[in-house]
Amino acid sequence: MVASAKAIGQARATLADEVRGEIERMIVDGDLAAGEKLNELALSSAMGVSRGTVREAIRSLADSGLIDLVANRGAFVHETTLEEVRNLYDLRGAIFAMACANSARRVAEGTEPALAEALEKNLALMETSHDDAKAYYSLNIAFHNMLLNGAGNPRAKSMYDNVVREMHLFRRRGLSxxxxxxxxxxxHRAISDAVAAGDAEEARRAAERHITSGFERYIKIVENDDAGASD
Structure with a gap:
């Protein structure tokens, strides 16, 4: 009986994890918009699971930065403030710059012999997908992941993933x-060239420029949207 109860508990936890992953995907992909309330009944019906499982999955997302739990109102997709966006870009930039520098150093040392070629292949795919924002966004994520993995610092990669997960709420606008x-x-080409050359300092500078420019692109889009709304 004890073993059976334990198995049931593990199965329930696994199912809640799967539902959490699907809700997270829906938020990241934009299927659930910023500020939107998460409808437990609709989600449970769509996924073929109980409302309790959906509720458990939603609660487990509370510390992810993707949703806000509001007392007596429910769960809502988080709406980021401009200050939050700036802070996230700053944190992401620091980690990414370090990762690019480390990746370049490891290429120079011969520790990452396949990284330069992998980055080049990714860039070639990006060039053929420049008119498809959705495809480019996926390739963009892969490009950054290659560099974080190439840095050989799993803890930095974990921190970066947590930051980027929250940034998905608004980053797509910067590549729209x-x-x-x-x-x-x-x-990306500047970063790839510096990493392939094993130039750690140039890779760091190129990464910093990239993240700073990404924030500037986001700000311009927000300003243009605000101007359009006031016309």
Whole structure:
């Protein structure tokens, strides 16, 4: 009986984890918009699970930065403030710059012999996807992940993933225009070239420029949206 209860508990926890992952994907992909209330009944029906399982999954997301639990009102997709955006970009920039520098150093040392070629292949795919923001966004994530993995610092990668997970709420807006994609691609090329050359300091500078430019692109889009709303 004890073993059976334990197995049931493990199965329930696993199911809640799967539901959590699906809700997280829906938020990251934009299927659930910022500020939107999470409807437990609708989600449970769509996923074929109980409302209790959905509720458990939602509660487990409370510390992710993706949702807000409001007393007597329910759970809502988090709406980021401009100050939060700035802080997240600053934190992401520090980790990413370090990772690019470390990746370049490891390429120079021969520790990451396949990284330069992998980055080059990713860039080639980006160049053919520059008019498809969704495809480019996925390749963009892969490019950054290659560099974080190449840095050989699992703890930094974990911290970076947590920051980026929250940033998905607004980062897509920064790559919503073809001109922005072209600039982003140029910045990726500079990072890739520095890493391939084993130039740690240039890789760090190129990474810092890339993250700073990403924030500037986001601010311009927000300002343009605000101006349009006031017309």
């Amino acid at each position: 225009l073809v001109t922005n994609i072209a600039q982003s691609l140029e910045e």
